[in-house]
Amino acid sequence: QKEVEQNSGPLSVPEGAIASLNCTYSDRGSQSFFWYRQYSGKSPELIMSIYSNGDKEDGRFTAQLNKASQYVSLLIRDSQPSDSATYLCAVLHQAGTALIFGKGTTLSVSS
Amino acid sequence: NAGVMQNPRHLVRRRGQEARLRCSPMKGHSHVYWYRQLPEEGLKFMVYLQKENIIDESGMPKERFSAEFPKEGPSILRIQQVVRGDSAAYFCASSPAGLARNEQFFGPGTRLTVL
Secondary structure, three states, rough: OEEEEEOOOOEEEEOOOOOEEEEEEEEOOOOEEEEEOOOOOOOOOOEEEEEEEEEEEOOEEEEEOOOOOOOOEEEEEEOHHHHOOEEEEEOOOOOOOEEEEEEEEEEEOOO | OOOEEEEOEEEEEEOOOOOEEEEEOOOEEEEEEEEEEEOOOEEEEEEEEEOOEEEEEOOOOOOOOOEEEEOOOOOOEEEEOHHHHHOOOEEEEEEEEOOOOOOOOOOOOOEEEEE
């Protein structure tokens, strides 16, 4: 059973702080990893993709991947109240078709 | 550039009726995926289609559910004889041809309520 695990939270951080979201996956053959943001009642929005070990930065977001540890994380710098949402970690199935999603981590940024 | 479109956005059906959910992928995208999100649960893959072909339906319930993506027109997810447990948000995603990295972009979803 291929799984993606995330802490459900809520993760609470003050405005301006760094939020750190973590994810582990079980399929060692996975090659593509994604972070989606989902506001309550809305659809998932792709915010980051990462395919190689190391860090990938895009604005206030940094994704980190460690395939040996089967671990992927998302850092949000200078967190804003508008970042309050559920963050979904997704791993592409080795066959290259389905995304396997974690249940998401709820982030709350207080002003 | 229009994103993934889904309709209807909300659908109410009584038990035993049929539900038809439609999805038009982003322009230039030829791969369509359907996911279901049950209340308090994560997104679950249902089916992956290309034009006129079902590529992977491993997440689709064996009975009552079917999907198609015809040569012309939107992809359709069809649920026959709906039951209360089918109440969920159904999301469609699309990705461009080539599957190089398979970034999938989601539509707004259809919220199905079965009375």
